[in-house]
Amino acid sequence: MFARYLVSRVASVIGVLFAVSVITYGLIHLTPGDPAETILTQQLEQPPTPQQVEEFRAEQGLDEPVYIQYVHWLGDVLQGDLGVSYYNDRSVSALMIEALPATVELAVAGMLVSLAIALPAGVLSAVYQNTRIDRISQIVALLGVSVPNFWLGFMLILVFSIYLGVLPVSGVGGLDHLILPAIALGTGMAAVVTRLVRTSMLEVMEAEYIDTARSAGLSERIVIWKHTLRNALIPVVTVVGLQFGRVLNGTVVIEIVFDRPGLGALLVEAIFARDYPVVQGVVLLTAVVFVVSNFCVDLLYKRLDPRVTLGEQAQ
Amino acid sequence: MGTNLHRLERDGTVSRRRLLGGIVSASIAGVAGCLTSDTADGSTLRIAKADPLNNEYQFFDGVILPHSPVAETLVYVDNEVQAEPWLATDWESSDARTWEFTLREGVQFHNGDELTAELLEEYFLAYEAERGLEVVDRGVQAVDDMVLQFELAEPNPKFPEETARHWMSVLHPDSTEEEVIATGPYQIEEHEIGSDFEAVRFDEYWGDQPGFERLELRDIQDDRTRRFELEAGNVDVAVEVSPDHVSAIEDDPELRVESFEQMRTFALWTNIYNSPTDDPDFRLALQHLIDQETFVEELLEDRYLPARGTIPPYVSWAAEDLPEYEHDMDRARELVEQSSYDGETVTIAVANRTINGDTFAEVFRDRLADVGVDTEVRMMEWSAYLDFTGSPENQLELGGASILDANVKGLLKRQYHSEGLLNLDLYRSEGTGMHNPGEAVDALIDAGIHDDDTDALREAQHRVREMTIGVPLFHDRIFVAMHEDVTGVEIAPVSNQAHWGNVAPTE
Numbered sequence: 001m002f003a004r005y006l007v008s009r010v011a012s013v014i015g016v017l018f019a020v021s022v023i024t025y026g027l028i029h030l031t032p033g034d035p036a037e038t039i040l041t042q043q044l045e046q047p048p049t050p051q052q053v054e055e056f057r058a059e060q061g062l063d064e065p066v067y068i069q070y071v072h073w074l075g076d077v078l079q080g081d082l083g084v085s086y087y088n089d090r091s092v093s094a095l096m097i098e099a100l101p102a103t104v105e106l107a108v109a110g111m112l113v114s115l116a117i118a119l120p121a122g123v124l125s126a127v128y129q130n131t132r133i134d135r136i137s138q139i140v141a142l143l144g145v146s147v148p149n150f151w152l153g154f155m156l157i158l159v160f161s162i163y164l165g166v167l168p169v170s171g172v173g174g175l176d177h178l179i180l181p182a183i184a185l186g187t188g189m190a191a192v193v194t195r196l197v198r199t200s201m202l203e204v205m206e207a208e209y210i211d212t213a214r215s216a217g218l219s220e221r222i223v224i225w226k227h228t229l230r231n232a233l234i235p236v237v238t239v240v241g242l243q244f245g246r247v248l249n250g251t252v253v254i255e256i257v258f259d260r261p262g263l264g265a266l267l268v269e270a271i272f273a274r275d276y277p278v279v280q281g282v283v284l285l286t287a288v289v290f291v292v293s294n295f296c297v298d299l300l301y302k303r304l305d306p307r308v309t310l311g312e313q314a315q
Numbered sequence: 316m317g318t319n320l321h322r323l324e325r326d327g328t329v330s331r332r333r334l335l336g337g338i339v340s341a342s343i344a345g346v347a348g349c350l351t352s353d354t355a356d357g358s359t360l361r362i363a364k365a366d367p368l369n370n371e372y373q374f375f376d377g378v379i380l381p382h383s384p385v386a387e388t389l390v391y392v393d394n395e396v397q398a399e400p401w402l403a404t405d406w407e408s409s410d411a412r413t414w415e416f417t418l419r420e421g422v423q424f425h426n427g428d429e430l431t432a433e434l435l436e437e438y439f440l441a442y443e444a445e446r447g448l449e450v451v452d453r454g455v456q457a458v459d460d461m462v463l464q465f466e467l468a469e470p471n472p473k474f475p476e477e478t479a480r481h482w483m484s485v486l487h488p489d490s491t492e493e494e495v496i497a498t499g500p501y502q503i504e505e506h507e508i509g510s511d512f513e514a515v516r517f518d519e520y521w522g523d524q525p526g527f528e529r530l531e532l533r534d535i536q537d538d539r540t541r542r543f544e545l546e547a548g549n550v551d552v553a554v555e556v557s558p559d560h561v562s563a564i565e566d567d568p569e570l571r572v573e574s575f576e577q578m579r580t581f582a583l584w585t586n587i588y589n590s591p592t593d594d595p596d597f598r599l600a601l602q603h604l605i606d607q608e609t610f611v612e613e614l615l616e617d618r619y620l621p622a623r624g625t626i627p628p629y630v631s632w633a634a635e636d637l638p639e640y641e642h643d644m645d646r647a648r649e650l651v652e653q654s655s656y657d658g659e660t661v662t663i664a665v666a667n668r669t670i671n672g673d674t675f676a677e678v679f680r681d682r683l684a685d686v687g688v689d690t691e692v693r694m695m696e697w698s699a700y701l702d703f704t705g706s707p708e709n710q711l712e713l714g715g716a717s718i719l720d721a722n723v724k725g726l727l728k729r730q731y732h733s734e735g736l737l738n739l740d741l742y743r744s745e746g747t748g749m750h751n752p753g754e755a756v757d758a759l760i761d762a763g764i765h766d767d768d769t770d771a772l773r774e775a776q777h778r779v780r781e782m783t784i785g786v787p788l789f790h791d792r793i794f795v796a797m798h799e800d801v802t803g804v805e806i807a808p809v810s811n812q813a814h815w816g817n818v819a820p821t822e
Binding site: 168257 | 533534535536537539540543544546547548549695696697698699701702703705718719729736737739740743
């Protein structure tokens with residue numbers, strides 16, 4: 001059963017990645033702007049001559065029809081070659097491998113920050129429903145969703161780096177370099193998850209087995225943190241899993257603000273330069289992360305709720 | 316069973332608490348450790364800059380060398396945008412096609428080798444073969460130990476000035492992506508591709524010894540982040556801070572801001588081959604919409620030099636007494652009415668990375684609306700902007716005209732000559748162009764470039780201004796913020812060139 005699930009899942013993954021690659025390739029080619037003009041203008045510090053543009057296009061295969069370029073790219077990808085950046089002549093894989101650790105580090109830290117805020121806040125909000133704690137928690141959640149993370153990033157820098165001088169402004173390095181970007185990144189997601197935990201907790205708290213647990217004499221702490229929260233976490237896990245992709249996207253802005261050389265910064269530069277192979281590579285990688293995190297969510301479902309069987313779900 | 320379960324849970328809870336407690340303690344210790352390791356010792360010059368070309372690894376491994384303290388070019392560009400000796404002390408040519416550069420005596424590369432024409436010949440030939448850029452055109456060869464000869468495909472009287480460009484930086488032929496060997500006052504100690512670099516004082520440097528023992532150069536793209544790093548005391552110099560931040564930085568008694576002229580003129584450019592900007596009356600109306608002095612005073616806190624023409628007055632052959640057009644909205648309205656403008660929507664293209672570009676565009680949009688012209692402002696990402704403004708559909712564009720070497724005559728050619736790079740495509744394909752008024756101006760620019768006829772260049776500027784090709788707004792400046800205890804920062808008017816070796820702690 002699980003094997004059949006796996007086969008069906010892999011097939012859908014291949015379909016998704018193929019669709020993502022076609023759409024990305026199509027969209028970036030439809031976007032105004034010519035890689036030859038853009039990249040040569042930046043490299044030469046002046047507009048290129050028509051001959052230079054022609055040579056660049058020929059060298060990079062940009063003079064061929066778009067579908068031929070795509071077929072060539074796909075053929076290379078299937079052989080494990082993501083191509084070479086138009087901009088700096090380096091392999092896309094090498095660029096991504098260099099950038100990936102900083103981004104993963106930030107995304108994981110952002111997730112941890114968001115969970116560290118959201119779980120207690122959501123639980124407290126549900127347990128003390130309609131009290132001052134609940135209202136404060138909801139207001140904070142609303143603010144968290146509404147505040148743009150780049151603005152929050154600058155405010156955090158102002159307070160903790162400039163006024164208090166306790167944390168670095170930007171760059172990568174030790175744990176201290178990670179704290180502010182992780183807070184800026186994780187806060188938005190924390191707000192979403194807080195509200196979700198609260199709602200889910202309230203639903204579970206009304207279930208009969210919770211009354212049973214209480215009547216069996218279990219302490220309120222055990223009832224809430226073990227029986228209620230565990231069951232309330234099932235929908236939360238789904239959202240958190242999907243949010244990981246969102247967190248990866250969020251790193252684009254945060255990496256610029258905090259000057260972290262990660263995938264987000266690489267993608268932004270590649271888009272501005274019309275560096276198609278790098279854009280394709282990063283988007284493909286992001287799609288893979290989305291798909292894998294979804295798969296992990298499914299596996300976690302089973303762990304959290306033994307009634308779930310993945311084979312049946314696939315059917 | 317129930318009792319055992321409770322015991323296990325209790326045991327588990329205690330264990331998790333201990334684990335969490337351990338993690339928190341370790342984190343605090345880690346943060347504390349990191350915080351104490353990040354202090355400056357005063358002997359290191361820390362520079363933050365954003366180089367738009369920072370990713371140009373294919374040339375110099377992510378380091379823009381002539382902008383950096385590591386590598387030098389044959390010539391430097393002085394404050395009047397004239398070439399002055401740097402690694403070459405002299406240069407000459409009888410036909411502007413074959414150029415001979417006499418190299419400076421007593422210059423050493425970072426690996427200890429003497430700078431010789433032979434090594435440079437080897438480097439430039441290898442560079443040409445590997446990179447494919449037309450750096451040396453037809454050939455380069457060592458005439459003797461200290462004389463290097465360049466053979467060009469076409470005569471170019473301004474070739475020495477063009478060697479100030481970053482891709483003409485002088486490197487040792489043994490340089491690799493991992494190890495840059497040059498001649499600058501600092502030599503790279505540690506540098507990973509694509510990241511910041513650290514350099515140490517080069518004791519055998521041919522010029523004065525640098526004022527700092529070490530140098531760190533950080534590439535920080537966001538101008539706010541550069542400013543914050545300066546304010547937090549993590550860098551000593553922040554190059555290119557936004558003019559919007561200058562006042563706030565100046566309020567800090569420990570910081571100061573210096574500004575330097577840049578060879579870049581900001582203007583509202585007109586496509587003289589598309590309607591309605593092909594109509595001289597319409598273009599003249601544009602001139603009357605603003606007063607440059609007021610524009611600079613009100614929108615730019617009076618920090619820039621108002622422009623009358625494309626060439627800034629500090630260039631020796633800049634035209635003086637160019638025609639002036641008064642701010643006169645009634646006259647502008649009258650001119651629009653008598654022009655061929657028929658009520659269509661006129662597009663003002665602005666690149667979204669242009670500082671205050673949206674504000675400038677709004678000023679023109681509002682003033683054009685006041686004189687009966689309907690406009691739309693299109694903020695575009697850089698690549699799309701290049702695409703659009705190079706097309707025949709372009710009408711008005713807000714942007715800068717700049718040149719990154721000392722060949723300012725080349726700027727005039729690029730902007731206004733039919734064979735100039737902004738006009739070439741459309742001129743050849745459709746017989747039109749973008750800002751090129753025609754043969755008479757072409758001839759004047761050619762005379763200026765090939766015969767060094769500065770009167771012809773001045774006349775060309777007059778013609779362009781009389782034909783109201785574009786509304787010049789201001790000459791650009793670069794703002795550099797620094798700590799009070801740093802002195803000697805000086806940025807050249809092109810390409811962010813700087814003698815970083817001259818920067819020293821305040822006595």
